[in-house]
Amino acid sequence: MPRELTPIEQLQLLLPGYRGYKAKDLIRQDDFLIRRSVADKIEQAISAISMKESILASTQPFSPQLKVMEFILSNLRSLETEIMSSQGGGGDIYARWKINTEELDQIVNHDLNMIQIAQKIADLANSDQYEQIPPQIQSLKSLYYERKSLFFPPEYR
Template sequence: MPRELTPLEQLQLMIPGYRGYKVKDLVWQDDMLVRRYMIDRLENANSNFSKMMSEIARRNPFDERLRALDDLTSRIRELISGINSAQSGGVDVYARWKIHAEQLEQIYEYDLKLVGLASQVERASIERNLDAANQALEELRRLWQDRAKLFYPPELAQ
């Protein structure tokens, strides 16, 4: 009977080049691979929702869905910006504080959830499901903020 893949193994299958923060010098690279994967999905979703807005506006410029779509695309862009500008895991952080094995396991779990949620937002945009996109986006935002704390010692993570 085949065993279930670990979060690290799942991430390695999903994201080419991902090594699981194993090598100190590659912590930054793995962090950037996860970020790029999420950003690509979110940019695709934003593009899909923007096209949807254009189609709706052409038919009825006063459609109430336009406000919801505008809010959603704005929050997607805001999250993309936050992901792009957040301090990269490992660049100075790893040099100052060692990331322990149990933290790595938590980071793998967060990364797997984050890439899954980014894919859900993208899928919801393809299906034109605003409720599903909003729900996944909100969970993604929360997990992204929680994950950042794992790269710091507990006394500094607040």
């Protein structure tokens, strides 16, 4: 019976070049790959919703769905900007404090969950299930903040 893939193995299949935070020098690189992948999926959702919004606006300019779509787009753009503009891999923190194996495991699990949620958001956007997107955005945002804190020593979280 084939065994189930570990979170690191799943991420390595999803992201070519991902190494799993094996060396301190690679923390920033792996962090960037994760954040870029999440941002790409968010961009896919933004593109899908924007396209459908423009079609709806041209046919039904007073549709209440337009306000819902604009609210979702605003939240997605804000989250994408925050994810891509934050300092990678905890900045220079990892050089001063050791990140132990348990924390790396938590970071990897957060990475995989972030990518899965971002993909779910993109899928929901493509299938016009807008009412399910805001809770997913909130989940992704919370997970991102938790993950970000894992790069810092426990006393600074």
